[in-house]
Amino acid sequence: MTIRCGYTTALRDGYAFPMALAAIVVVSLIIGVAAVQVQRGMESYARQEEDFDRNVLAISADQTFLYHALTSPMASRGVEIGGLSATDRLIGRTVADPESVTLLRANGEPRLYAGDMVVRYLDQQSFFNAAVLGIEGRDARMTALGIPEIRQAALGAALADYQDDDDLRRPGGAERAAYADPDMPPNRPLISPLEICQVAGWAREDICTDHNRLLLLTMNRGTRQINARLAGMPMLRLLTGTVEDAEEAAQDYRDGFLVDFAGIDWPELDPMTDILSAPTSATGQFAVIVHDRPARHAWISVYTLTPESVRAPFSLAYRYRIGGEYVRDVLGMTADESIQPLPEAGR
Numbered sequence: 428m429t430i431r432c433g434y435t436t437a438l439r440d441g442y443a444f445p446m447a448l449a450a451i452v453v454v455s456l457i458i459g460v461a462a463v464q465v466q467r468g469m470e471s472y473a474r475q476e477e478d479f480d481r482n483v484l485a486i487s488a489d490q491t492f493l494y495h496a497l498t499s500p501m502a503s504r505g506v507e508i509g510g511l512s513a514t515d516r517l518i519g520r521t522v523a524d525p526e527s528v529t530l531l532r533a534n535g536e537p538r539l540y541a542g543d544m545v546v547r548y549l550d551q552q553s554f555f556n557a558a559v560l561g562i563e564g565r566d567a568r569m570t571a572l573g574i575p576e577i578r579q580a581a582l583g584a585a586l587a588d589y590q591d592d593d594d595l596r597r598p599g600g601a602e603r604a605a606y607a608d609p610d611m612p613p614n615r616p617l618i619s620p621l622e623i624c625q626v627a628g629w630a631r632e633d634i635c636t637d638h639n640r641l642l643l644l645t646m647n648r649g650t651r652q653i654n655a656r657l658a659g660m661p662m663l664r665l666l667t668g669t670v671e672d673a674e675e676a677a678q679d680y681r682d683g684f685l686v687d688f689a690g691i692d693w694p695e696l697d698p699m700t701d702i703l704s705a706p707t708s709a710t711g712q713f714a715v716i717v718h719d720r721p722a723r724h725a726w727i728s729v730y731t732l733t734p735e736s737v738r739a740p741f742s743l744a745y746r747y748r749i750g751g752e753y754v755r756d757v758l759g760m761t762a763d764e765s766i767q768p769l770p771e772a773g774r
Contacts, residue, residue: 481719484540484541484543488541488717489546489717489728491769492548493715495770496548504530504532504657505531505532505534506531506533508531533657534549534550534658534680535547535553535659535716544719545758546715546717547715548714548715549657551649551713552650552654552657553653553714554646554648554653555568555644555646556568557645558590558616558647559586560583560586561574561580561586565580567693568653572644573632573634574632578628585600585605585629586626587600589601589626592614592615593614618647619744619745620645620646638749640751643727644661647744648712649712652706653688655685655686655696658680660757663677664757666688666691666696667691673757712731712732714730715727716758718758721755722754722759722760723755724748725748725754725758726746726747726748729744730743730744
């Protein structure tokens with residue numbers, strides 16, 4: 428008699444092949460998923476690299492404009508590259524060669540930088556002053572921004588309460604009880620236009636649903652009056668209703684056929700409330716907008732001239748990346764559209 432110890436393992440016919448096939452399929456899936464992840468990672472890296480290059484180019488364009496603003500005289504309509512500076516006048520030069528002067532208009536006229544980026548220079552008078560909207564009650568600027576007249580006085584009072592240095596609530600305004608945050612309101616001036624949407628009641632208004640549009644239309648500035656001759660496409664698009672009408676109005680202002688907002692049916696934006704609010708020539712507070720031609724990628728920087736500072740002749744108030752439909756609508760340009768170049772620094 429034979430005694431067999433241990434275990435005997437038998438493979439059934441036709442069972443080993445499906446197991447091997449399943450293993451191959453699993454390995455193939457793992458390899459496929461890994462390949463997709465690697466491809467996505469490479470694409471993400473490429474996008475990040477492209478985005479970095481765009482950002483560097485945008486900053487370079489921005490700084491090139493600042494160089495011209497620092498080294499060239501600021502005239503009534505903008506920066507005159509090649510014009511007479513204060514130093515030129517001190518040494519006796521009184522006339523500049525007109526053919527050597529390049530005017531960078533303060534109304535957002537496009538200039539091409541490095542063949543890829545569009546640079547626009549906009550004076551503060553092409554923006555509504557965000558800090559004073561509605562503070563005096565009904566306000567044509569708020570009407571232009573789409574805020575109903577019935578809401579303007581209350582919103583203006585809340586904005587004033589947000590910025591003043593006391594805890595006394597104005598009629599219709601908002602002090603600490605109106606905010607969930609115990610540190611609100613801060614009782615200081617607005618830092619950027621976007622802060623207006625933190626004021627009680629403002630977040631419900633249409634102007635706060637698109638921060639990109641808000642940044643193109645408002646600014647924290649020293650005066651409240653806007654200047655039709657320095658109005659850019661964002662403001663003219665808002666007031667005329669269409670890009671086509673805005674472009675026509677911009678050309679008419681450039682040619683001198685229009686001189687005020689009454690020419691585009693907004694006479695209520697023209698009256699002066701005081702001598703400090705009168706429209707003036709280009710000033711020391713302005714915005715620089717840099718974008719690619721279709722305006723899918725865009726940045727806005729707001730600067731204030733600080734001549735008392737040797738190290739920092741310009742003070743940056745804020746810089747934001749912007750985008751969206753309104754930005755593309757008012758800033759976008761076609762590939763074949765002719766654009767004059769931004770002169771290089773040092774020329």
